[in-house]
Amino acid sequence: MVKAIWNGKIIAESNNTVVVDRKHYFPIEDVRKEYLKDSKTQTICSWKGQASYYDIVVDGKVNDDAAWYYPNPEEKAKKIRSKIAFSFINGVDVIEEN
Numbered sequence: 001m002v003k004a005i006w007n008g009k010i011i012a013e014s015n016n017t018v019v020v021d022r023k024h025y026f027p028i029e030d031v032r033k034e035y036l037k038d039s040k041t042q043t044i045c046s047w048k049g050q051a052s053y054y055d056i057v058v059d060g061k062v063n064d065d066a067a068w069y070y071p072n073p074e075e076k077a078k079k080i081r082s083k084i085a086f087s088f089i090n091g092v093d094v095i096e097e098n
Helices: 075-080
Strands: 002-006 009-014 018-020 023-027 036-045 049-058 061-069 083-086 093-096
Touching: 002 023, 009 023, 009 049, 009 083, 018 075, 023 093, 036 061, 075 083
Parallel strands: none
Antiparallel strands: 002 009, 002 093, 018 023, 023 083, 036 049, 049 061, 061 083
16 A cells, blocks of 8 residues: 655555656545645656646645646556656655555
């Protein structure tokens, strides 16, 4: 089981993450979408394609651009389609449990 936790709340929890570039990508159905708010931020990865971002909002606190996804990943990254990753740089703890 892998969990993404921020501000004391479990944002995502899954046994089916995909690891790419040392980041766990969670299936969208395993993410608590009530904690996500669309962000206008987008970035480009040379091999994955264009990423879109979410802010994480918990108990009135906002963690800007702390989650991202690739809505239309390049062919090499197709296994992360419909999956969301979280930023440890933004303080999101991604924990692997046995």
